[in-house]
Amino acid sequence: MNWLNKYKEKHPARRCIFCGGNKVSREHLWSDWMAELFPEYADPNRVETYIVRNDKLFKNIKSETLDRPGLTFTKSIRAVCAPCNNGWMNTIEQAARPVLTPMFNSESLTLTEAMRDALATWCAMKFMVAEHMRRDHHTTPEDVRRQFMNTKVAPDFFRIWALRCGDGGWESGFSRNTAVVSLANKLPDGLSVRNTQSITWGVGDVLFYHTATLIPNLHFGISPAVDGLSVQLWPRIPDDIAWPVGRRLHWREGMALAESIKDSMRAPWE
Numbered sequence: 001m002n003w004l005n006k007y008k009e010k011h012p013a014r015r016c017i018f019c020g021g022n023k024v025s026r027e028h029l030w031s032d033w034m035a036e037l038f039p040e041y042a043d044p045n046r047v048e049t050y051i052v053r054n055d056k057l058f059k060n061i062k063s064e065t066l067d068r069p070g071l072t073f074t075k076s077i078r079a080v081c082a083p084c085n086n087g088w089m090n091t092i093e094q095a096a097r098p099v100l101t102p103m104f105n106s107e108s109l110t111l112t113e114a115m116r117d118a119l120a121t122w123c124a125m126k127f128m129v130a131e132h133m134r135r136d137h138h139t140t141p142e143d144v145r146r147q148f149m150n151t152k153v154a155p156d157f158f159r160i161w162a163l164r165c166g167d168g169g170w171e172s173g174f175s176r177n178t179a180v181v182s183l184a185n186k187l188p189d190g191l192s193v194r195n196t197q198s199i200t201w202g203v204g205d206v207l208f209y210h211t212a213t214l215i216p217n218l219h220f221g222i223s224p225a226v227d228g229l230s231v232q233l234w235p236r237i238p239d240d241i242a243w244p245v246g247r248r249l250h251w252r253e254g255m256a257l258a259e260s261i262k263d264s265m266r267a268p269w270e
């Protein structure tokens with residue numbers, strides 16, 4: 001086997017995480033129209049957060065932290081093909097844009113169920129892409145991604161909230177925790193899928209928080225410390241909700257929220 005075949009075996013061609021197509025291109029986590037809204041963040045000296053942490057077992061936490069300083073809106077991810085990106089994904093983007101824009105501009109508005117659905121679908125799409133910032137560290141299974149592409153409805157095991165962040169680093173911060181969780185004391189042999197994650201993503205004034213676990217009947221909620229400052233986008237809740245809710249988060253509260261899933265993960269079996 002020559003070096004090229006060896007390389008190809010070690011690094012199989014990327015396939016689109018949604019349709020399986022092989023014309024995968026680089027995409028930014030931040031959409032172009034969003035970057036235009038926040039020109040003041042274009043300072044290359046600004047320190048932002050990008051963290052992926054992987055815990056194998058919560059009783060015995062082994063953390064691997066990857067800090068990559070840099071603006072999250074300049075980060076690009078190879079995960080999606082151009083036909084998906086320019087087609088159904090762009091439709092989701094355009095549906096969410098009229099809701100996101102006033103939120104990014106600190107305007108008050110009433111979030112109807114349909115508006116929250118548009119936000120939740122957009123967030124779910126972004127999170128599924130963001131899971132692929134690192135290869136083989138994703139949580140959402142392929143069949144769920146395929147179903148999402150077909151239905152444009154966020155998976156029912158997703159939890160998504162929106163909050164407001166204050167100054168100090170979350171305006172384009174991104175943090176993801178992934179883990180292999182088992183309700184048993186020991187991880188079953190062969191269980192290596194990162195079945196649980198939380199994502200905290202700051203976009204200008206708005207901080208999105210997300211949890212998901214593939215373990216049936218288990219959910220990770222939002223930290224009680226900031227529950228009253230959040231709007232639940234997904235799963236659906238009835239009634240119109242006035243945005244914004246309460247005060248802005250201090251950046252330290254954002255950091256605490258980003259790490260909070262680790263505390264709740266220990267709770268059920270200790």
Ligand SMILES: [Zn+2]
Pocket residue numbers: 016017018019020021080081082083084085
């Ligand atoms: Zn595709």
